[in-house]
Amino acid sequence: MPTRDLDVVLFGATGFTGALTAEYLAQHAPAGLRWALAGRNPEKLAAVRDRLVAIDPGLEDLELLTADAADREALAAVASRTRVVATTVGPYLTFGEPLVAACAAAGTGYVDLAGESEFVNRMYVAHHETAVRTGARIVHACGFDSIPYDLGAYFTVHHLPSDRPITLRGVVRAGGMVSGGTFHSALTALSRHRQMREAAAERRELEARPVGRSSRAVRSKPRRDAELGYWLLPLPTIDPLIVARSGKALPAYGPEFRYAHFAGTTSLRYAVGGVATVAALGAAAQVKPLRDLLLGRIRPGEGPDDSRREKSWFTVDFVGDAGDVRIHTRVSGGDPGYGETAKMLAESALCLALDDNPDVAGQLTTAQAMGDQLLARLQKAGIRFEIVA
Numbered sequence: 375m376p377t378r379d380l381d382v383v384l385f386g387a388t389g390f391t392g393a394l395t396a397e398y399l400a401q402h403a404p405a406g407l408r409w410a411l412a413g414r415n416p417e418k419l420a421a422v423r424d425r426l427v428a429i430d431p432g433l434e435d436l437e438l439l440t441a442d443a444a445d446r447e448a449l450a451a452v453a454s455r456t457r458v459v460a461t462t463v464g465p466y467l468t469f470g471e472p473l474v475a476a477c478a479a480a481g482t483g484y485v486d487l488a489g490e491s492e493f494v495n496r497m498y499v500a501h502h503e504t505a506v507r508t509g510a511r512i513v514h515a516c517g518f519d520s521i522p523y524d525l526g527a528y529f530t531v532h533h534l535p536s537d538r539p540i541t542l543r544g545v546v547r548a549g550g551m552v553s554g555g556t557f558h559s560a561l562t563a564l565s566r567h568r569q570m571r572e573a574a575a576e577r578r579e580l581e582a583r584p585v586g587r588s589s590r591a592v593r594s595k596p597r598r599d600a601e602l603g604y605w606l607l608p609l610p611t612i613d614p615l616i617v618a619r620s621g622k623a624l625p626a627y628g629p630e631f632r633y634a635h636f637a638g639t640t641s642l643r644y645a646v647g648g649v650a651t652v653a654a655l656g657a658a659a660q661v662k663p664l665r666d667l668l669l670g671r672i673r674p675g676e677g678p679d680d681s682r683r684e685k686s687w688f689t690v691d692f693v694g695d696a697g698d699v700r701i702h703t704r705v706s707g708g709d710p711g712y713g714e715t716a717k718m719l720a721e722s723a724l725c726l727a728l729d730d731n732p733d734v735a736g737q738l739t740t741a742q743a744m745g746d747q748l749l750a751r752l753q754k755a756g757i758r759f760e761i762v763a
Contacts, residue, residue: 489519589621
């Protein structure tokens with residue numbers, strides 16, 4: 375990477391999750407980290423910096439960069455100065471493309487919280503080859519979408535033999551609020567089935583397939599998991615697609631890798647209720663007045679108070695089989711929608727900027743781009759990756 379005068383720029387620091395990410399960096403960034411805040415409103419950025427100074431008085435001179443999400447010239451100027459840009463400005467399908475383009479063109483690392491498969495696929499089609507040429511590493515889904523699943527699968531398969539077909543299921547359970555940005559992204563995605571299919575098809579035409587290996591996400595019906603003791607509800611999120619892409623890229627996932635992704639509930643009643651809720655949201659998303667009404671209930675940039683976040687939690691159980699070898703692992707942590715997501719994004723940015731990562735470029739998953747280095751960072755930061763059985 376060319377010499378840059380900044381290591382990390384946080385774009386969107388005035389939003390709820392962006393502010394949490396800024397606070398995490400203020401508390402945990404290594405001494406000497408050269409970082410800055412970026413956004414469209416200088417006054418709001420200054421207010422965030424004032425709060426950070428209460429954490430670390432040395433941040434009183436933290437640089438503030440003014441750039442609107444649609445201002446390509448300003449975004450190019452930001453991208454040219456830093457090693458990595460981390461952005462919380464979503465929905466990404468609406469606001470994200472100009473910053474991805476700027477980072478790809480400048481050879482700058484990029485991390486976001488995107489859980490929108492249409493956006494991720496369109497960014498691959500538009501900017502992957504440019505990023506490969508410039509050496510940029512474009513890493514989407516660096517929050518609760520999809521780090522616990524991507525790195526949880528990565529952690530699990532490294533405890534299985536890599537010369538046999540591997541089947542893996544991930545089962546997530548969580549207690550806490552969905553973030554406003556995640557809700558808006560999800561509801562937008564539910565209203566765009568045709569566009570999502572088109573974007574996926576365009577990507578498939580361009581994306582190379584592994585030679586002599588295969589990896590894919592598989593769908594399954596709701597069912598009872600006797601081993602884990604949960605009712606399983608298939609989740610139509612970006613997470614299994616991310617895991618499967620890591621499986622395509624990395625030989626450790628075996629010659630044939632299959633991944634299934636579920637929410638786990640303790641009773642059939644909750645499972646049925648979950649199916650009904652997803653179906654109702656999907657139907658409402660097709661009707662613009664209903665969609666707008668729902669979007670108005672939870673706004674991006676808003677979130678719960680500290681006491682509510684402290685009570686939140688998540689677990690993801692993985693059960694993997696490779697021939698006669700079976701393993702059960704678990705990833706777990708605190709507030710998934712806000713606190714842990716801010717932690718994951720901040721550590722991803724630090725890892726991409728500072729660590730000795732694999733020599734790769736283009737649009738990548740967290741397992742491809744950072745692998746062991748990010749896993750070690752997250753474990754040190756308090757997110758648990760453990761073998762259960």
